[in-house]
Amino acid sequence: MKVKWLLVGLLSAPSFAIPVENDAVISKDFENNPQLYEEVANLIRLYGYKCDSLSALRPMVFSRGFxxxxxxxxxxxxxxxxxxxxxxTLD
Structure with missing residues (x-):
């Protein structure tokens, strides 16, 4: 599955390169996609949550998302x- 959708509304958000942790568990669908990592982290921050480094990223099973x-x-x-x-949403 290739990620072709763009998380909208992030161009005006403050951003900085998110570190991917050495032991991060990244779905094969999302490997080597630093732009996606940035967009995910920025969206989390826009909602007021913390995301200073990425530990894992995978697609949702039953709905469109991550x-x-x-x-x-x-x-x-x-x-x-x-x-x-x-x-x-915080899980």
Whole structure:
């Protein structure tokens, strides 16, 4: 599965390169895609949550979206497309 959708609304968000942890668990679908990592982290931050480093990233199983884990596996987020809008929830 190739990620072809762009997380919208991030161009105006402050961003910085998110470190990917050495032991990060990244889905094969998302390997070597630093732009996606940045967009996921920026969207999490736009919702007011912390994501200083990426521990894991995988696609959701039953809906369109991602599960992201940040800060040494401390925080798990669901990033889901709901009605054409990306919604971030702390899991």
């Amino acid at each position: 599960v992201a884990v940040c800060n040494r596996f401390s925080y798990t987020y669901e990033i889901e497309d709901k009605g054409g809008r990306w919604v971030v």
